[in-house]
Amino acid sequence: MKKIYPNKAVCIGCHLCEVACVTAHSKSKDIILAHNVEKAQEGLAPRRNVAQEGPVCVALSCRHCEEPMCVAACISGALTKNPETGRCEYNEEQCVGCWSCLMACPFGSIRRHPVKEKIIKCDLCAGRDMPACVEACPNAGLIYEDRGKD
Amino acid sequence: MAFAPINKNYHDFFVVRDKDACINCQVCVRQCSYGVHYWDEARQCVRHDNTKCIGCHRCEAYCPTQALLIQEKPSNFKPNALWRPVFIKNVYKQADSGGVLLAGMGSPVDIPVYWDKLLLDASQVTNPSIDPLREPMELRTYLGSKPTRLEFETTPEGPRLKTPTKPNIKLNIPIMFSAMSFGSINFNLHVAMARAATEVGTYYNTGEGGLHESLYKYGPNTIVQVASGRFGVHSDYLNAGAAIEIKIGQGAKPGIGGHLPGEKINAMVSETRMVPLGSDAISPAPHHDIYSIEDLHQLIYALKEASDYKKPVSVKIAAVHNVAAIASGVVRAGADIVAIDGMRGGTGAAPAMIRDNVGIPIELALASVDQRLRDEGIRNDASVVVAGGTRCSADVIKAIALGADAVYIATAALLAVGCTLCARCYTGKCPWGIATNDPYLAKRQNPDIAAKKMANLMKAWAHEIEEMLGGMGLNSIESLRGNRDKLRAVGLSQSEMDILGVKPAGR
Amino acid sequence: MKYVIVGNGVASVGAIEGIRRADPDGEILVISEESTPTYGRPLISYLLAGKIGPERMPLRPITFYDKFKVKMALGSKVVSLDAKAKTVSTDDGNTHPYDKLLLATGGVPFVPPLPGKDGSGVYSFTTLANAETLVDVAKNCKTAVVVGGGLIGLKAAEALHDRGVKVSIVELAPRVLSAAFDDKAGGLVAKRLAEVGIDVHCGTQATEIKRDESGTIVGVHLKDGSFLPAQAVVIAIGVVPAAALAKDAGIKVDRGVVVDERLASSDPAVFAAGDVAQAKDLILDDNRVVPIWPNAFNQGFYAGKNMAGADSPYLGGLAMNSIAFYGLPTVSVGIVNPAPGEAGIELSETLDEENATYRKLVFKDGKLVGYVLVGDIDNAGLYTGFIRFKFPLDADTKAKLVSGCPSILQWPEGFFDEKFNPVGAQEIV
Numbered sequence A: 001m002k003k004i005y006p007n008k009a010v011c012i013g014c015h016l017c018e019v020a021c022v023t024a025h026s027k028s029k030d031i032i033l034a035h036n037v038e039k040a041q042e043g044l045a046p047r048r049n050v051a052q053e054g055p056v057c058v059a060l061s062c063r064h065c066e067e068p069m070c071v072a073a074c075i076s077g078a079l080t081k082n083p084e085t086g087r088c089e090y091n092e093e094q095c096v097g098c099w100s101c102l103m104a105c106p107f108g109s110i111r112r113h114p115v116k117e118k119i120i121k122c123d124l125c126a127g128r129d130m131p132a133c134v135e136a137c138p139n140a141g142l143i144y145e146d147r148g149k150d
Numbered sequence B: 001m002a003f004a005p006i007n008k009n010y011h012d013f014f015v016v017r018d019k020d021a022c023i024n025c026q027v028c029v030r031q032c033s034y035g036v037h038y039w040d041e042a043r044q045c046v047r048h049d050n051t052k053c054i055g056c057h058r059c060e061a062y063c064p065t066q067a068l069l070i071q072e073k074p075s076n077f078k079p080n081a082l083w084r085p086v087f088i089k090n091v092y093k094q095a096d097s098g099g100v101l102l103a104g105m106g107s108p109v110d111i112p113v114y115w116d117k118l119l120l121d122a123s124q125v126t127n128p129s130i131d132p133l134r135e136p137m138e139l140r141t142y143l144g145s146k147p148t149r150l151e152f153e154t155t156p157e158g159p160r161l162k163t164p165t166k167p168n169i170k171l172n173i174p175i176m177f178s179a180m181s182f183g184s185i186n187f188n189l190h191v192a193m194a195r196a197a198t199e200v201g202t203y204y205n206t207g208e209g210g211l212h213e214s215l216y217k218y219g220p221n222t223i224v225q226v227a228s229g230r231f232g233v234h235s236d237y238l239n240a241g242a243a244i245e246i247k248i249g250q251g252a253k254p255g256i257g258g259h260l261p262g263e264k265i266n267a268m269v270s271e272t273r274m275v276p277l278g279s280d281a282i283s284p285a286p287h288h289d290i291y292s293i294e295d296l297h298q299l300i301y302a303l304k305e306a307s308d309y310k311k312p313v314s315v316k317i318a319a320v321h322n323v324a325a326i327a328s329g330v331v332r333a334g335a336d337i338v339a340i341d342g343m344r345g346g347t348g349a350a351p352a353m354i355r356d357n358v359g360i361p362i363e364l365a366l367a368s369v370d371q372r373l374r375d376e377g378i379r380n381d382a383s384v385v386v387a388g389g390t391r392c393s394a395d396v397i398k399a400i401a402l403g404a405d406a407v408y409i410a411t412a413a414l415l416a417v418g419c420t421l422c423a424r425c426y427t428g429k430c431p432w433g434i435a436t437n438d439p440y441l442a443k444r445q446n447p448d449i450a451a452k453k454m455a456n457l458m459k460a461w462a463h464e465i466e467e468m469l470g471g472m473g474l475n476s477i478e479s480l481r482g483n484r485d486k487l488r489a490v491g492l493s494q495s496e497m498d499i500l501g502v503k504p505a506g507r
Numbered sequence C: 001m002k003y004v005i006v007g008n009g010v011a012s013v014g015a016i017e018g019i020r021r022a023d024p025d026g027e028i029l030v031i032s033e034e035s036t037p038t039y040g041r042p043l044i045s046y047l048l049a050g051k052i053g054p055e056r057m058p059l060r061p062i063t064f065y066d067k068f069k070v071k072m073a074l075g076s077k078v079v080s081l082d083a084k085a086k087t088v089s090t091d092d093g094n095t096h097p098y099d100k101l102l103l104a105t106g107g108v109p110f111v112p113p114l115p116g117k118d119g120s121g122v123y124s125f126t127t128l129a130n131a132e133t134l135v136d137v138a139k140n141c142k143t144a145v146v147v148g149g150g151l152i153g154l155k156a157a158e159a160l161h162d163r164g165v166k167v168s169i170v171e172l173a174p175r176v177l178s179a180a181f182d183d184k185a186g187g188l189v190a191k192r193l194a195e196v197g198i199d200v201h202c203g204t205q206a207t208e209i210k211r212d213e214s215g216t217i218v219g220v221h222l223k224d225g226s227f228l229p230a231q232a233v234v235i236a237i238g239v240v241p242a243a244a245l246a247k248d249a250g251i252k253v254d255r256g257v258v259v260d261e262r263l264a265s266s267d268p269a270v271f272a273a274g275d276v277a278q279a280k281d282l283i284l285d286d287n288r289v290v291p292i293w294p295n296a297f298n299q300g301f302y303a304g305k306n307m308a309g310a311d312s313p314y315l316g317g318l319a320m321n322s323i324a325f326y327g328l329p330t331v332s333v334g335i336v337n338p339a340p341g342e343a344g345i346e347l348s349e350t351l352d353e354e355n356a357t358y359r360k361l362v363f364k365d366g367k368l369v370g371y372v373l374v375g376d377i378d379n380a381g382l383y384t385g386f387i388r389f390k391f392p393l394d395a396d397t398k399a400k401l402v403s404g405c406p407s408i409l410q411w412p413e414g415f416f417d418e419k420f421n422p423v424g425a426q427e428i429v
């Protein structure tokens, strides 16, 4: 399956991927409304987050694991592995906010929704051909491609 | 602000932020390496300190909502034709610092750009133009010493060349990447230049910082440089490239040496240059073993000896008043290529006074060198390569018509990867990740992307050169070389035209 | 190939998904005593609390069983296992042959021999049916006593409280959540419970459930002499593995069904997973019963793959619990209460009572082996990663973990690219 591969050798830590993520997951899909209006009203937050240690940065989000620990831990059925697409999918309706997946994912890819008792997690931009973060990255710090299984 | 030097508020730029568009993403905060933008905790928004801005436009380019505009600050000094603001501000600066004014990149001063005064010819009716898309068009160029006449002998296997030939290097495009040392620009860009040169079939010059071993594999497209500091020079290095260049002078700072501050000497630079980590790398103004043409001759032959006479040796000099005589001496000393660097050539760091006031424009230097070598009958003994202020393919083609075999580009190559000519290369804080070895900044140049852009630029110029050649009814770059009849001048004095060897437009 | 799975909990779902990774067509039959398709067992407290409706209970969409080509025998209890004949028999008189059998029977609630326990008004809290019953009970009940201050007990108490019942909790240990948490975390949780009005009685135990002449419960006597009036009692002091079938069939059972790395029992055709299994532990390097949800799923998944012939070793379970009490989230993973004086152990505790946050890290031999987070749990997953991947820690990294700043960029060189940027990892030159 196609996945997003982050490259720490060239990620410059600009956080534009986060900006794109928030915009793509907003209602308006408008960068300014998403950040200046919706964020305050509905608690939009990026599903991809940039980690930095000294000069090294990398933008991380769900790696859509072959054997996802989050799915194993999810008590409500909100997280499932789609056997056809390979994506690790999240259904917000089902989530009860028990944070089991947040605890279980050893990659720290799951976050709490800023206002709801729900999680947020990368969905590889369901409905888009190219994930927003990959498209926004100015330095090819994120590559979306199929590299075989995991 | 209190306790600030008097010039603090006479800064050059100011930042305009469109509050409605700003989403407080702090992208600008992270991109600016000069600390202009910052997150204001009290007001919970991004703000800026205009005094620190050096006008690199990085933030403007990266702001995802185009909320930023970097503007020149029009200082409201009273107008004065003599005391222009730059002089006033420089005095303030030096009164504060007591130091030499430093500058980076090529000189921005208003000396005539002769490229702009030269116009190209085109065919009409009698000698039809050539369509490069349908007919062959030869841009291939060989650099090195060429025999003046060829002798052949007949053998049972057919005719054979009798004249001994000297080593030449083959360029698919008459443009090369000029010397920019590893250290003054970072490794990612060396990788990019090496890959781009390999892709388009030309050369890049290592500059005086040596060559990291991991780049030896690009050797067939590399020119290795030997400068007065002799950084990273050893026999493997000399044999790693396709040609060797002795750097005598640099157009941006003729007559003076170089100084790479210790902060730029990281582990890899130190290993490559063979200098201690963190210590300043100083290139003396002269080569301490060259005080005459004879000494130069010795060095040229020492290098030829070390490389088995398999590689052409180039000598790079700055365009100064006596450049024609100097070039003649260089050729007579045995150089296979003379590279002339004009006064608008770039630099990583130079004293501003020298950059802006020493040397002569490359167009005049080129014309006089070419003429002199012809007059002396030694033009074929060496190729002439020019550098310093080539901005577009038309400049390249005009240079060739004036007599150059090829041109070196440096500033244009850096522009291709984002440089905005803010001219603060010497600070080591280049926000575009070019003139910096700070790992946080240097990775802004992804070698994959940079190589692609540099190669694209070369290819684009090559296409344009083919178009212009075709328009003149020529099908090879060879036919244009030194063909000054293809040039006409506008707005030049008679003596300038004499030096350039061109007629005025209309004649 | 015919697979039979006994039990329809999460281990069973894991097994179905695991089998189908390796065998798209083999016949799968699930036999379960409970008559509903798999539901999120821990969700019963959310249901009882009224936070979710019954429609949210199913763990997988109704199409799941069709999509994965699974036959179901719901409401049917397996009463015996004939390991020689490779058959199981059910209480409705059917006998099902199998090639590979998975015991995913979970646990049964443990009810201590407490005087007064038999009769109406005493409930367990482990099934959907239990929850539905308690929803009705709560309508006419003013006060209730929950026996057991562990995870399930507290969740039951919280849910009943949300239904307007006055609840008291009785816990033998000196603090609530004694197994999965430590004193300080337990203290923060107890404080939160007290704030919302749930009584907690620790360090004592129920001695008798008192009934009136009609048999109706009137309250609970405690060892410390006090008496808690109540109309209902919920007993939640733990579950024991439902391993009787295996034991009777001569399969090796210790506390639970003992399984190897492939999740196979002493009978190679019989596998076990979930609360019934005694399987490998990631940290302890020993088999033990850790009755938690993620382990049940993973064991089921690996059992499924191995039943289908994949030969995929189970890396071992990791004890982990995440629960929130009235908005106070808590997470506990791995070894959190090391035995006093255990060699090579190093602890770091950071408590901020004002903001109700607490962070405890347990290191053993230079590696992170466990942690507790209360309040600020956002970095939980990253800490779990350090435990799961068993990274040796240098002083710098350790200091960062201790200060609450774990990061994937602290991973050992090379491991990042292996996990996040395999093969394509950029080689600059």
Ligand SMILES: Cc1cc2nc3c(=O)[nH]c(=O)nc-3n(C[C@H](O)[C@H](O)[C@H](O)COP(=O)(O)OP(=O)(O)OC[C@H]3O[C@@H](n4cnc5c(N)ncnc54)[C@H](O)[C@@H]3O)c2cc1C
Pocket: A075, A098, A100, C006, C007, C008, C009, C010, C011, C012, C031, C032, C033, C034, C041, C042, C043, C044, C045, C076, C077, C078, C079, C104, C105, C106, C107, C125, C126, C127, C151, C152, C155, C242, C245, C273, C274, C275, C276, C291, C292, C293, C294, C296, C320, C321, C322, C323
């Ligand atoms: C209220 C509550 C809250 C919990 N919260 C959490 C939590 O937040 N996090 C966590 O990690 N864990 C939690 N747990 C524990 C978790 O639910 C269990 O670890 C998990 O459900 C075990 O799954 P299982 O598939 O092994 O067994 P079970 O879910 O117990 O399923 C076993 C199934 O087998 C059936 N069965 C048993 N014997 C037979 C037989 N002979 N024939 C046919 N069918 C049979 C049973 O009816 C049952 O349906 C909680 C448990 C409860 C009760």
Ligand code: SF4
Pocket: A061, A062, A063, A064, A065, A068, A069, A070, A071, A088, A104, A105, A106, A107, A108, A109, A110, A121
């Ligand atoms: S959330 Fe974590 S465990 Fe789940 S698929 Fe993504 S990276 Fe893997």
Ligand code: SF4
Pocket: A010, A011, A012, A013, A014, A015, A016, A017, A018, A050, A057, A058, A059, A136, A137, A138, A139, A140, A141, A142
């Ligand atoms: S947009 Fe690209 S370079 Fe910028 S932080 Fe994200 S991954 Fe890194």
Ligand code: SF4
Pocket: B017, B021, B022, B023, B024, B025, B026, B027, B028, B029, B046, B062, B063, B064, B065, B066, B067, B068
């Ligand atoms: S990058 Fe643009 S939008 Fe973002 S904080 Fe700066 S000015 Fe505002």
Ligand code: SF4
Pocket: B013, B015, B031, B032, B033, B034, B035, B036, B037, B052, B053, B054, B055, B056, B057, B058, B059, B060, B070, B431
């Ligand atoms: S990034 Fe460059 S242009 Fe922008 S504020 Fe900083 S120095 Fe000025």
